[in-house]
Amino acid sequence: MAKHLLTTSVGSFPKPNTLITARSQFRRAQISAQQLREAEQEATRQVIALQEALDIDIFVHGEMERGDMVAYFAENWQGFSQSLPVRSYGNRYYKKPIVENVVSLGNSVGLTVDAWKRASELTSHPVKGMLTGPYTICDWSFNAYYPDRRSLVMDLAQLVHEEAMALARAGAQYIQIDEPAISTRPDELELAIEAMAVVTHNLPAKTISHICYGDFETILPGLYDLPVDQLDLEAANQHFALLDLLARYPWPKSKELALGVVDVHSHRVESVDEVKAGIRRALEIVPIENLLIDPDCGLKTRTWEEAEEKLRVMQKAVEEIRQEDGLR
Amino acid sequence: MKTTVMGSYPKILAGSGPSVRSAIQRFEKGLITPTQLFETYSEVTRRVLDQAFSANLDRTTDGQIRWYDLFDPVVRDLDNVHSAGLIRLFDNNFYVRHPLITGRLQYQGGTLAAWSREAASYSRVPLKVALPGLFTFLDLQEDTSYGNTDNLLADLIDVMRLAVRHLASTGVVEVQWDEPSLAYSSSSWSASRVQEAYKTLMDPEVEIEHSIALYWGKSSLWLDTLSQLPLSRISCDAVSEPRVLDILAVDKLNVAVGLGVIDARNVRMEAPEELIRIVEPVLRQQGDERTWIHPSCGLEFLPPDRAEQKIHLLRNIKLRINA
Numbered sequence: 182m183a184k185h186l187l188t189t190s191v192g193s194f195p196k197p198n199t200l201i202t203a204r205s206q207f208r209r210a211q212i213s214a215q216q217l218r219e220a221e222q223e224a225t226r227q228v229i230a231l232q233e234a235l236d237i238d239i240f241v242h243g244e245m246e247r248g249d250m251v252a253y254f255a256e257n258w259q260g261f262s263q264s265l266p267v268r269s270y271g272n273r274y275y276k277k278p279i280v281e282n283v284v285s286l287g288n289s290v291g292l293t294v295d296a297w298k299r300a301s302e303l304t305s306h307p308v309k310g311m312l313t314g315p316y317t318i319c320d321w322s323f324n325a326y327y328p329d330r331r332s333l334v335m336d337l338a339q340l341v342h343e344e345a346m347a348l349a350r351a352g353a354q355y356i357q358i359d360e361p362a363i364s365t366r367p368d369e370l371e372l373a374i375e376a377m378a379v380v381t382h383n384l385p386a387k388t389i390s391h392i393c394y395g396d397f398e399t400i401l402p403g404l405y406d407l408p409v410d411q412l413d414l415e416a417a418n419q420h421f422a423l424l425d426l427l428a429r430y431p432w433p434k435s436k437e438l439a440l441g442v443v444d445v446h447s448h449r450v451e452s453v454d455e456v457k458a459g460i461r462r463a464l465e466i467v468p469i470e471n472l473l474i475d476p477d478c479g480l481k482t483r484t485w486e487e488a489e490e491k492l493r494v495m496q497k498a499v500e501e502i503r504q505e506d507g508l509r
Numbered sequence: 510m511k512t513t514v515m516g517s518y519p520k521i522l523a524g525s526g527p528s529v530r531s532a533i534q535r536f537e538k539g540l541i542t543p544t545q546l547f548e549t550y551s552e553v554t555r556r557v558l559d560q561a562f563s564a565n566l567d568r569t570t571d572g573q574i575r576w577y578d579l580f581d582p583v584v585r586d587l588d589n590v591h592s593a594g595l596i597r598l599f600d601n602n603f604y605v606r607h608p609l610i611t612g613r614l615q616y617q618g619g620t621l622a623a624w625s626r627e628a629a630s631y632s633r634v635p636l637k638v639a640l641p642g643l644f645t646f647l648d649l650q651e652d653t654s655y656g657n658t659d660n661l662l663a664d665l666i667d668v669m670r671l672a673v674r675h676l677a678s679t680g681v682v683e684v685q686w687d688e689p690s691l692a693y694s695s696s697s698w699s700a701s702r703v704q705e706a707y708k709t710l711m712d713p714e715v716e717i718e719h720s721i722a723l724y725w726g727k728s729s730l731w732l733d734t735l736s737q738l739p740l741s742r743i744s745c746d747a748v749s750e751p752r753v754l755d756i757l758a759v760d761k762l763n764v765a766v767g768l769g770v771i772d773a774r775n776v777r778m779e780a781p782e783e784l785i786r787i788v789e790p791v792l793r794q795q796g797d798e799r800t801w802i803h804p805s806c807g808l809e810f811l812p813p814d815r816a817e818q819k820i821h822l823l824r825n826i827k828l829r830i831n832a
């Protein structure tokens with residue numbers, strides 16, 4: 182019998198203090214690019230070791246080489262410049278990319294492959310290849326060049342597709358294309374779906390898309406047409422209200438759901454019982470073969486200790502359910 | 510023609526100078542004192558107010574520099590309302606803590622009035638405060654207590670009347686009710702309900718102007734309804750809905766109109782000639798005295814250099830149109 186309720190993470194992990202120090206030393210030209218790479222690799226090793234220790238099933242590499250999930254691609258691809266910092270909430274800011282020209286990969290074909298490979302070499306677990314979707318890259322950038330959003334999104338879709346193919350060629354079995362912005366404009370859902378079809382076309386890997394912080398009510402059941410094998414959705418943040426919404430429609434048999442069960446924007450660590458209750462509710466809606474469990478979103482906004490605790494609670498909740506229900 | 514800004518302003522300024530962002534970081538690391546953090550907020554607020562003066566604005570906010578988000582001071586001033594989980598603010602890559610209601614609303618006051626008094630006593634431009642509109646508040650809150658929208662709305666109106674009464678004594682001349690929720694496509698509030706609610710909210714005994722700001726959607730849907738209220742201005746977002754300018758070039762409103770023609774969510778700089786071209790037909794219909802121009806929404810969605818440039822663009826256009 183295959184293992185049930187596989188656990189995973191959405192993408193980013195908190196950067197260990199040693200890496201934060203290395204990054205600021207690099208900015209002040211006190212260490213070389215090579216030394217920074219080594220610090221990132223050491224941090225990746227810690228991320229992998231933590232997932233091993235917690236017995237998580239499908240790994241992420243933790244994105245130690247990335248700052249922001251959109252800016253990382255914009256900084257490396259052509260056609261973008263960078264703005265001064267813009268606030269996203271609280272005291273968190275990001276340098277929002279500005280599209281100033283036609284976008285292209287430039288010399289950065291296979292940008293994400295190296296980090297994926299190096300993480301994969303550290304473990305026997307599958308490690309997800311992590312990309313940001315074309316709709317979100319467009320939505321989280323200032324468009325100062327393209328005549329409309331559609332033309333920018335479709336150009337970006339081609340670039341993300343090429344990057345995804347490079348990951349698949351390198352051996353990635355899981356490729357996640359995050360589209361957190363998709364839930365913001367119901368009238369553009371069609372465009373996002375069309376773009377995702379370009380990204381996942383002929384892609385020989387299991388495809389996943391993570392979506393968060395939106396009005397799911399307005400994009401369901403249309404979202405089920407997003408051409409990926411697995412939807413990864415947050416639920417803990419709204420006390421699992423998402424599940425009531427999902428219950429309105431039959432869950433599509435061909436799709437997996439990775440359900441977020443711990444809130445990544447709160448310091449409070451959930452109890453095992455409340456996480457189990459959320460999972461049990463999900464099992465009433467989604468067949469057990471189709472359900473995976475993970476945190477709501479990337480863990481990078483938490484401290485290392487908070488992230489570890491939240492993952493531990495998540496894993497414990499899953500293990501207790503597996504045991505109680507006689508699952509593997 | 511007059512000029513104003515809408516609400517928020519970047520908390521870090523272009524160029525060198527005090528920064529709320531680094532002050533908070535330093536505060537969290539224990540490197541500065543609570544007083545130093547408090548003073549950084551004050552200093553940045555004063556810079557924003559200075560800039561409003563040098564841009565020759567006719568009305569300004571304090572940039573909401575002390576505010577965590579649009580709900581912050583309201584939540585602080587009400588009992589049984591808490592700052593809860595982050596939610597995306599409409600279609601922006603920007604997140605706010607939604608108000609969580611756990612009991613009957615009770616006004617305690619203090620914060621908003623104190624912050625506003627501080628800004629009003631410094632500002633050389635008449636000061637307004639932009640608050641979450643009734644229906645935007647209702648759409649984004651999480652109610653675990655009332656279970657009945659009518660009762661919640663009635664209490665919300667009541668506590669906001671108290672907040673406004675308190676504000677009127679601080680030197681603030683206008684309360685701007687931000688209603689992106691009404692303009693946004695999924696809004697389902699009826700015209701009569703909106704009209705009734707705002708009528709009740711505006712206390713004729715209290716001397717202060719009320720305006721409503723519609724943005725991030727179709728402002729035109731609400732022009733008829735809102736122009737029957739004793740408002741000092743209805744602000745529209747002509748970037749999200751350029752067609753609203755065509756309507757305003759034909760239909761004269763009973764109240765002054767604000768034209769959000771400067772895109773506060775894109776770094777692309779508007780050409781002054783083009784802005785003047787699109788604004789002029791509205792000016793002719795509504796009249797000089799009753800037409801304002803402003804950014805489409807708060808400027809915090811822009812990097813600080815662009816926010817500053819767009820404020821100066823307002824000055825430039827005003828000079829040319831009023832010449």
Ligand SMILES: [Zn+2]
Pocket residue numbers: 191361391392393394477478479
């Ligand atoms: Zn997310």
